[in-house]
Structures are given as structure tokens and as C-alpha cells.
Amino acid sequence: MREYLLGNAAIARGLLEAGVGLVAGYPGTPSSEIVETLVDLKGDLPLHVEWSVNEKVALEVAAGGSWTGVRAAATMKHVGLNVAADPFMTLAYLGVGAGLVLISADDPYCHSSQNEQDSRRYAQFASIPCLDPADPQEAKDMAAFGFELSERFNIPVMLRPTTRVSHARADVQFGEPQPSCESPRFVKNPARRVALPVHARPLHYELVGKQSAIEQALQGTKWNRLMLRSEDGIIASGIAGLYAEEAVLDLDLDVSLLRIGTYPLPSRLIERMLQHVKRVLVVEELEPVVEEQVERLARKVNPAVEILGKGGLISREGELDLLQVRNAVARMSGLEEKQPLRIPAADKILPPRPPALCPGCSHRATYYAMRKVFGKKAIYPSDIGCYTMAVGMGTVDTCLCMGASITLASGIRFAGETEGICCSLGDSTFLHGGMTGLLNAAYNKARITVTILDNSTTAMTGHQPHPGTGVTATGEPTVKVSLEALASALGAGLVETVDPNDLERTIECFQRAKEFSGLSVVIARQPCVILARRSGTARRSFTVSDDCQGCRICVDYGCPAIEFEGDKARINALCTGCGVCAQICPSSAISEVAR
Amino acid sequence: MRASECDIVIVGVGGQGVILISDVIGRAAVKAGKSVRGAETHGMAQRGGSVINHTRIGCRFSPMVAAGGADVLLALEPAEALRFAHFLSSEGVALVNASPVLPVTVTTGIAAYPSLEDIHSALRDVCRMATFIDATALAKQAGTSQAMNVVMLGALSRYIPLPEDLLLDALAQVVPSKYLEANIRAFALGKAEVE
Numbered sequence: 050m051r052e053y054l055l056g057n058a059a060i061a062r063g064l065l066e067a068g069v070g071l072v073a074g075y076p077g078t079p080s081s082e083i084v085e086t087l088v089d090l091k092g093d094l095p096l097h098v099e100w101s102v103n104e105k106v107a108l109e110v111a112a113g114g115s116w117t118g119v120r121a122a123a124t125m126k127h128v129g130l131n132v133a134a135d136p137f138m139t140l141a142y143l144g145v146g147a148g149l150v151l152i153s154a155d156d157p158y159c160h161s162s163q164n165e166q167d168s169r170r171y172a173q174f175a176s177i178p179c180l181d182p183a184d185p186q187e188a189k190d191m192a193a194f195g196f197e198l199s200e201r202f203n204i205p206v207m208l209r210p211t212t213r214v215s216h217a218r219a220d221v222q223f224g225e226p227q228p229s230c231e232s233p234r235f236v237k238n239p240a241r242r243v244a245l246p247v248h249a250r251p252l253h254y255e256l257v258g259k260q261s262a263i264e265q266a267l268q269g270t271k272w273n274r275l276m277l278r279s280e281d282g283i284i285a286s287g288i289a290g291l292y293a294e295e296a297v298l299d300l301d302l303d304v305s306l307l308r309i310g311t312y313p314l315p316s317r318l319i320e321r322m323l324q325h326v327k328r329v330l331v332v333e334e335l336e337p338v339v340e341e342q343v344e345r346l347a348r349k350v351n352p353a354v355e356i357l358g359k360g361g362l363i364s365r366e367g368e369l370d371l372l373q374v375r376n377a378v379a380r381m382s383g384l385e386e387k388q389p390l391r392i393p394a395a396d397k398i399l400p401p402r403p404p405a406l407c408p409g410c411s412h413r414a415t416y417y418a419m420r421k422v423f424g425k426k427a428i429y430p431s432d433i434g435c436y437t438m439a440v441g442m443g444t445v446d447t448c449l450c451m452g453a454s455i456t457l458a459s460g461i462r463f464a465g466e467t468e469g470i471c472c473s474l475g476d477s478t479f480l481h482g483g484m485t486g487l488l489n490a491a492y493n494k495a496r497i498t499v500t501i502l503d504n505s506t507t508a509m510t511g512h513q514p515h516p517g518t519g520v521t522a523t524g525e526p527t528v529k530v531s532l533e534a535l536a537s538a539l540g541a542g543l544v545e546t547v548d549p550n551d552l553e554r555t556i557e558c559f560q561r562a563k564e565f566s567g568l569s570v571v572i573a574r575q576p577c578v579i580l581a582r583r584s585g586t587a588r589r590s591f592t593v594s595d596d597c598q599g600c601r602i603c604v605d606y607g608c609p610a611i612e613f614e615g616d617k618a619r620i621n622a623l624c625t626g627c628g629v630c631a632q633i634c635p636s637s638a639i640s641e642v643a644r
Numbered sequence: 645m646r647a648s649e650c651d652i653v654i655v656g657v658g659g660q661g662v663i664l665i666s667d668v669i670g671r672a673a674v675k676a677g678k679s680v681r682g683a684e685t686h687g688m689a690q691r692g693g694s695v696i697n698h699t700r701i702g703c704r705f706s707p708m709v710a711a712g713g714a715d716v717l718l719a720l721e722p723a724e725a726l727r728f729a730h731f732l733s734s735e736g737v738a739l740v741n742a743s744p745v746l747p748v749t750v751t752t753g754i755a756a757y758p759s760l761e762d763i764h765s766a767l768r769d770v771c772r773m774a775t776f777i778d779a780t781a782l783a784k785q786a787g788t789s790q791a792m793n794v795v796m797l798g799a800l801s802r803y804i805p806l807p808e809d810l811l812l813d814a815l816a817q818v819v820p821s822k823y824l825e826a827n828i829r830a831f832a833l834g835k836a837e838v839e
Contacts, residue, residue, distance in 0.1 A: 051674055052671075052674060053667065053670030053671050053673070053674050053680060053682075055684075078686055079686060082686075160685075160686075161686070183706075184681070184706075184707070213683060213706070213707060213708065216683065216684050216685075216686050217681065217682060217683050217684075217707040218666065218667075218670055218680075218681070218682035218683075218684065218707070219679075219680065219681050219682070219707070220670070220673070220674045220678075220679050220680050288706060291705045291706040292705075292706055294705060295647045295705040295706060295710075298645055298647055298705075299645075299647065301645065370708055370710070370711075371706065371708060371710040371713075372710055372711055375710075387712070389711050389712070389730065390711060390712050390730045390770065391730070392726070392729050392730055392766060392769075392770060394726070394762065394765075394766035394769075395726050395727060395729060395730075395766065398726075398758035398762055398763075398766075399723055399726055399727055399758065400723065400747050400749045400750045400754075400755035400756065400757055400758075401747065401749050401755060402657065402692075402693055402694045402723070402724075402727075402747035402748075402749070403693060403747075403748075403749070404658070404691040404692055404693035405691060405692045405693070405748050406691070407691060407692065435691065438691065511686075601753075604751070604752050604753065605752070607748065607752065609692060609748050609751060611751065612746065612751040613751065613752065613753050621751075
């Protein structure tokens with residue numbers, strides 16, 4: 050079959066072709082559509098697919114599947130691998146049962162992330178093989194191949210797509226899903242499943258010992274291609290290989306080219322390139338993983354070769370594009386560089402269009418009430434989610450990593466900060482990484498207020514369910530975990546739930562939380578407006594009367610549904626009917642339209 | 645030598661249906677036996693922000709259109725046309741929905757929205773032709789304002805190397821069947837705008 054597929058859908062196809070039987074992931078851009086596609090394609094296949102509570106859980110669940118003889122995969126974004134780093138590092142020692150593929154999707158340029166870390170470094174760190182696809186077809190093929198490689202060398206394998214692979218589309222050739230293992234069984238083998246020191250020591254020797262065999266096996270795969278032509282060369286990895294090929298075509302050059310898609314790197318091919326050329330340009334996104342190896346091998350086989358790359362022609366930050374790569378190749382070849390087109394009018398007359406909280410988003414209402422109660426001087430640690438976009442409201446003072454709002458708030462208090470401290474995080478983020486922080490805050494007596502912005506979904510990444518929603522990834526009903534009971538059990542002294550669209554009660558609730566002498570938790574619950582729209586919840590509509598004094602209080606509230614025209618406010622068609630603006634208008638000029 | 649038969653950049657605001665246009669083109673290209681590449685915006689940027697999609701027909705390289713390389717800039721919103729105009733080739737064509745979506749920076753009075761004349765003249769300076777289309781009104785005329793993106797797809801169909809019947813087949817695969825008739829009308833109205 051051949052279809053126009055999203056990279057992540059292609060990866061899902063690759064997993065199915067390899068007969069995967071268990072896939073666990075946590076949502077994170079740019080990785081989320083892998084699990085979502087599997088949910089859509091699952092049908093009657095004997096496949097367990099789940100949204101796990103976090104990435105560490107996902108990788109451990111996948112490892113359990115692998116050790117029970119079922120091909121298994123875990124999916125996450127690059128920063129999710131930090132959360133999963135603990136099982137990740139030791140799994141490299143213990144190895145697999147059936148094949149285990151870890152998919153860590155990198156996000157150069159931070160399109161939707163807090164950093165640009167390079168997962169290839171993690172693969173190096175753990176001494177596991179890494180497959181670095183250039184496009185959706187390679188991603189599909191590598192996903193399937195990863196299981197064979199994993200089983201052959203008894204080691205987890207990393208597939209590392211980037212945003213421009215995961216969120217690219219291409220015509221992709223793929224095959225039918227294959228059945229997964231029919232007789233799953235956990236085979237006891239303490240020497241390979243129990244990481245006691247006495248077991249781990251020899252396993253480390255084994256891990257290091259198999260590296261060169263893995264390199265040999267990967268070297269000849271179709272993802273490593275060497276073309277020796279002139280004495281100028283380019284070595285490019287992953288998607289950078291496509292930029293390099295297009296640049297060479299555009300400049301009409303006959304340079305030598307080595308495209309790389311596998312790690313440990315194919316040393317033999319790199320050496321042949323280095324023996325052939327006088328100059329070589331290394332093109333890769335983010336860290337100089339290939340370049341460092343090229344430098345090492347050049348010392349051995351051709352110390353005179355000139356190596357170009359990071360620290361000049363190719364940037365270590367952000368994502369590469371054709372222009373940057375073309376100009377680097379042009380510079381190496383003594384050709385003219387192209388300047389990007391500047392349009393002065395665009396800079397002068399265009400209004401910025403930053404992403405913003407949706408019209409009627411309840412996070413805005415919660416933050417409004419929080420700020421009213423805690424005031425300008427209070428400290429507002431926040432977290433990872435849609436609500437981080439409310440940074441302009443003055444209630445997002447920090448954003449570090451999943452769940453860090455509570456722990457940062459605790460540390461700020463323990464350090465001696467005497468102002469009010471009110472932190473906030475979403476429901477999915479709380480369940481992912483906030484619970485242990487809340488437990489710690491209770492145990493160590495942090496006098497802070499924790500606000501759970503409960504929109505009953507994982508909104509930012511595309512509305513995935515979680516344990517608080519009562520639904521699994523595949524839509525089956527399941528236990529609906531109570532955030533109130535959880536917060537109480539973790540030791541919060543005051544736990545209150547409020548509808549943030551009811552401003553007066555929300556303000557009263559924050560007031561009680563602020564005055565509480567210990568750890569207080571406010572659960573601000575109102576379903577995400579996008580989900581409410583999709584589920585067809587009836588909307589109210591609001592209008593501004595002539596009583597409007599033009600004070601702009603509603604406009605400053607920042608809802609995209611409120612505009613300012615002439616000297617009065619106006620509500621536009623984006624209104625979702627939350628009614629919060631009507632509650633903040635000092636002139637009572639905003640009212641619901643009777644139907 | 646060209647790396648792609650036709651490079652298209654599709655821009656707009658999150659929620660306007662940019663991805664659907666690329667999806668229809670990509671499916672039609674596969675039906676036509678052509679290789680095709682696309683790159684889209686997901687995640688944070690979608691929330692009311694600018695979105696950009698690259699679509700390359702007859703291309704085996706990266707999914708990203710080079711700055712200065714687009715044969716067509718299809719903009720579902722006028723300010724976004726100008727924001728991404730640096731992708732246009734000097735021989736390229738800009739097709740622009742004339743109906744603005746005001747960003748929060750404008751509704752709250754921090755910034756002003758430029759006049760359509762200013763946007764048009766800035767676009768004219770960088771490419772061969774800039775055409776404004778009242779796609780929002782045409783979509784209503786076709787029976788559903790949701791089909792604004794399909795009006796623009798109809799206009800785009802004049803400039804891309806794919807037969808209309810394949811585009812309409814692909815359209816039928818991606819829009820709900822109860823809206824298909826209205827979407828086919830929207831496509832035809834958009835196409836007629838650039839005849």
C-alpha cells in the first residue's frame with residue numbers, strides 16, 4: 050500500500066508490520082500521533098496500546114512486555130526520555146526478551162518544547178543503537194527493523210525522529226500488520242532480569258563488548274550511503290542528509306557525500322570518505338555527535354583533512370534548513386551564498402500573532418481569580434501545559450519541567466521567601482509528575498497553595514485521556530481517579546474544588562487557601578473549551594450594552610472574543626459563553642443574550 | 645536542476661483548515677503516482693497562532709520549501725500571507741483569502757491590523773502575481789462557511805500539476821459525506837475566481 054502519511058502514522062505502520070504487541074507512551078509534541086494512530090488502526094489486533102501516566106512508566110511497561118516475549122515499544126518526546134532515563138540506562142545492561150523499540154522524538158527549534166536536547170547523546174550514553182530517520186518512509190522502515198536489531202543483539206533500540214520527520218508527510222509504502230507473539234510467557238532469568246551488582250558487572254562488559262558487532266551489522270544498511278566523487282565531501286545524518294542532497298543539486302556540484310542513519314556510526318564508511326577527500330563538511334542538527342567521531346577517525350586515517358561543521362558553518366542551536374546547509378556547502382566550495390529575502394513592509398506593518406489561550410479558556414478565569422487574591426507580589430511557579438501561554442497574566446513565574454511547579458514552590462518557601470506562593474499545574478501534568486512533589490510538600494510542611502487546573506484532558510498535545518478522565522487510550526471506560534481523594538491522601542490539609550467560571554466563588558476559594566496555615570490544594574475544574582465544543586455542549590452568547598464605559602477591564606482580561614472598537618468593547622463570534630467577562634465588568638454592561 | 649516539480653506554502657491561523665488542503669494535495673499526488681512531501685504545524689503554535697504548511701509535489705527531498713522557493717503561497721488570512729511572503733519565489737503566485745482574523749494583539753489594541761492595500765502592494769513587490777479572493781463569502785455561498793479552505797484549494801488547483809478529478813477524489817476522502825456537495829461547490833467557486 051502507498052499513502053500520504055504523517056511521519057508518526059508511518060512509524061505506527063512500521064510497528065504494526067513488525068507484529069508489535071504492546072505500545073505504551075505519554076503524549077508529547079512531536080510524538081503523540083504514534084499512539085493515536087495505533088488506537089485508530091488497532092481493530093481486532095491483539096495489541097495492548099496505552100497512554101501511560103508518564104514516560105518512565107511507559108518504558109517500564111514496554112520492558113515488561115518485551116520480557117514476556119512480546120515485541121514492545123515506548124513512545125515519548127525528547128524531554129520525556131529524561132523522565133524515563135532511570136529504566137533506560139539499566140535496560141541497556143539487562144537487555145530484552147522480544148524486541149524493544151524506544152521512540153524519542155526530538156524537537157530542534159523548540160517548536161513545542163522547553164529545550165532542544167539531542168536524544169542521540171542519550172543513545173550514546175546508554176550504549177544502545179540509535180536509528181535516525183530522514184523522512185517518514187525511513188521512519189516506518191526503521192521502526193520495523195528496530196525489533197530485529199533489538200532481538201539480534203539483545204538490546205533496546207532507539208528510534209529518534211525529529212519534528213520535521215514526525216510532523217512531515219510523504220508518500221509512504223507500507224505493508225499489512227503482522228500478528229504479535231501468540232504464546233507470551235515471562236521466563237525467569239535472574240542473571241539478566243535482576244540488576245544486582247553481581248549481575249550488573251558482567252552485563253556491563255557484555256554491553257560494551259557487543260558495540261562493534263552492532264556497528265558492523267548497521268554499517269551496510271540502506272540508511273548509510275557513500276558516494277565518492279570530488280575531493281570535497283559532505284557527511285550528513287538524518288534529515289540533514291536531505292538538505293545536503295538538495296543543496297548539492299541546487300549548486301550543481303559533484304562533491305562526495307556520505308549519508309548516515311544509524312548509530313553506533315559506520316566508522317568504516319567514514320574512514321573511506323576521509324581517505325578520499327581533502328575537506329569535509331559535517332552536517333547534523335543539534336549536537337556534534339557525528340563530527341566528534343569524524344575528528345577522532347581523521348586523526349587515525351587522514352590527519353590532514355580539513356573538517357568543517359559546528360562552530361562556523363553549521364549551527365548547534367535550532368533546526369537546520371535548506372538555506373543554511375546550501376550556504377555552508379557553497380562556502381566550502383567557494384561559491385556565492387544566498388541571502389534570505391527580507392520584506393521590510395512585513396516587519397513594519399504586521400501585528401504579532403502569538404499563540405494564546407482559547408476564547409473562554411477556564412485557565413484564564415482561574416489565573417484572574419488567583420491573581421486577585423494573591424496579588425502582584427506573590428510568587429507563581431507554573432508548569433508544562435496550555436496554561437504556560439498565560440505568562441502575560443503575571444501568574445506564570447516559572448516553567449521548568451513536568452510537575453516542577455510544586456517542588457519549585459516548596460524550595461522557594463523553604464529558602465525563606467515570605468510572600469504568598471501559589472503554584473499551578475494541569476490535571477495531566479499533576480498525575481504525570483506532580484503527585485510526588487505534592488507528597489514531598491506535605492511531608493516537609495511546605496506552606497504553599499497548589500492549584501490543579503483541571504480541564505479533564507491533556508489539552509496541549511491533542512486531548513488525550515488520563516487516569517482522571519475515566520477512559521483509556523482506546524476509549525474503554527476505566528477507573529476514574531479522584532484528584533480530591535488523591536490530594537488528601539498525599540497529605541494536603543485543605544482540598545477544595547471550584548468552577549473557575551464562577552468568579553466570586555473561585556475568589557472565595559483562593560482566599561481560604563491563602564489563609565490556610567498549611568498545604569492547600571485548589572482544584573479548578575471546568576472542561577477544556579475545545580472538548581466542550583466537540584462534544585456539542587450548548588453555548589451561551591453574550592453581548593455588550595450601551596452602558597459600556599470603555600474602561601477596557603474586559604479587554605485587558607485578554608480573551609480573544611473581546612475586541613475594542615471605537616471607545617467601547619464588543620464581543621465577537623469567537624465567544625464560547627463562559628460568562629466571566631460579564632462578572633468582571635464594573636458597569637454591568639455585559640449580559641447574556643436571551644434565546 | 646529543480647528539486648521539486650511544484651513547491652507550495654500554505655499559511656493561516658490555527659483552526660482554519662490548513663492541514664486539510666495539504667492532505668488533499670498529498671493524496672491526489674499519490675493517486676497521480678507522484679512523490680510528495682509535506683511539513684505541518686502541530687502543538688503549541690496551533691492555539692490561535694500562525695500556522696504554516698509546506699507541500700512539495702514531485703519531490704524526494706526534505707519536506708521544507710526553501711525561502712524564496714515557493715511557486716505558490718496560499719494564504720487563508722491576509723496578514724499571514726505577508727508574514728510568510730519571504731517563501732515566495734520572484735516568479736511565484738500568492739493566492740490570499742481577503743478576510744482577516746484579528747490577532748489578540750489587535751483586538752486588545754496593542755497593535756494595528758494593516759490595510760489590505762498595503763498587504764497587496766507588499767506582496768506584489770516580491771512575486772509575479774498576488775490575487776485576493778473573498779473565500780469566506782464564497783464558502784457561505786457554497787453552503788458552509790467551514791469550506792473556506794476548500795474555496796482556496798479550488799483556486800490553487802489552477803496552479804498545481806495535479807488533475808482536478810484526483811483532487812476531488814481526495815477531497816471526498818477527507819470531508820464528511822454530508823458536507824461533500826457543499827465542498828465540491830466551494831472548490832468550483834474558488835477555481836472560477838482565478839479563471
